[in-house]
Amino acid sequence: MPTIFVYVDQFKGAALSASWETMGAAKKLAGEMGANVTALVFGHNVEGIAKESFAYGADSATLCDDPTLADFRAQPYAALLAKVCADGKPDVVLGPNTTRGRDLFGMAAALLGASAVADGIGLALKDGAVHVTRPAYAGKLLSTVVAKSRRPQMITLRPRAFPKPEAGAGASGSVTKVEPAMKEDDIATKVTGYSVEEGRVNLADARIIVSGGRGVGGPDGFAPVRELAATLGGAVGASRAAVDAGWIPYANQVGQTGRTVSPDLYVACGISGAIQHQAGMRTSKLIVAINKDAEAPIFKLARYGIVGDLFKILPALSAEFKKRLGK
């Protein structure tokens, strides 16, 4: 029976939502291929994630639980993934296109001589091979790519591009435990710490993003943007102009040289919508544009447009949504 492996990406012992989206995509593909789905869970004290994977559709799980895997490090994780693939001979390996997923799949594919495709937003089975739809030219074009040779087909999937399945209660499966592929002494990199900002919302995972651009006028102009984001439970984004002006950190930048996002709702405040910004946000499900200039290109992407002063509009929106959402 063909096999699909799903790499379950986790950070500090919690699986990412994008991992279960990937599991959902794998289940659908497995249905067409008549394949089994095995969750790959690597980390330390992550046995719970292996059990959790059954609720999202895994038939079985391969678990490597070891102190050397407590933090993601490319070398030991890639060596382990390569070994697990060499032993299990899967047809397809899927994982989320996070910083970890990219490192892992790029490195393991090179070690295995497998094929690698990044950032898939659609999967289709044709003539026994997986055809992957993915953005190219920074989201300005779409392409279909396929690995004509070299197995397994290792593919990372864009977070929020595939629906997350409902967790099923009472599902179970068998967990196979494996040993790590590298010893601590042979691993070059040591992780010495993290500085994680409090209350920060990960842009790639955010369901709602409120972004500010040149039109917010300065660092203080982000206050009403932040307030609306907080009201809606969303993340704060920014255009390159606002980041380059030093009004907000680069981590918040959406666009060709920032992060690519696909939230359900994207509210662009004082952003004209240059082609580079569009490249990072045009796959958002619904776009609201607020801009003084009625001719701004952002209105061409928007479902709702508001031509006016964002400093008058945003407080009114925050007040209205607080009322509607009972906050």
Next chain:
Amino acid sequence: MHVVACIKQTPDTAAKVEVKDGHVTWGDAALVVNPWDEYAVEEALRLKEKHEGKATAICMGPESAKEALKTCLAMGCDEAILISDPALKGSDSTATATVLAAAIRKMGDVDIAVFGKQAIDGDTGFTAVAVAATLGWNALTFLSKIESLDPAGKTIVVERSLEEGKQLCSSKLPAAISVVKDINEPRYPSFMGIRKAAKANVPVWSAADIGVEASQVGAAGSAVTWPEIYPLPAREGSVEILEGSPEEIAAKLADGLIAEKVI
């Protein structure tokens, strides 16, 4: 210490990229150093200046990519090498990594290879880690800061920019690293640099020069093919402009977003 910046030539970010007869075109837009790679070149130059080493820029591409390498020379790289051969055409990221790794191996004395986080055309972001795997090196990706580097002790301390925040790590050289925009502000080429680069001879290495077989690289050595490339489908529907007082607009928008179930 020898630092190598691995770059790609891409269309400018402002280019209007279109598909004509199944081929990607960008009109008369300029071809430039991949914007992410400018940070890699700058970081290579800073390492070279701080540690009195040598910085080399390398690029796999057609003859026209010499222009991108001349930009690197004008910024301050000591040498630039183009890897160009008809056999390399159609290389996927794995085949590209095979080529770059072979070129780095041929140089023999490289301590650190610096990459941008991805190229703005292919956007795979796999090349740096695949080069590391091919060379048996360590990979350190998405660097927002190099805290310290000890060329004699062959150690490096870095800050990485992840989805969840910054990660601090120490590691060993040689390594392949990729950098993000946070790491530096790329310099502009100086007037003297531009004059020097204009006169510079950029050597070209063929597949045979770096010891790769034609079957390992190019379309023949690549697993991934791109049977289709096409423009994004137009967004459905047209914009509805909301009018009235800010309060009226807010009420209309809330109605709309609740009806569309996005909040």
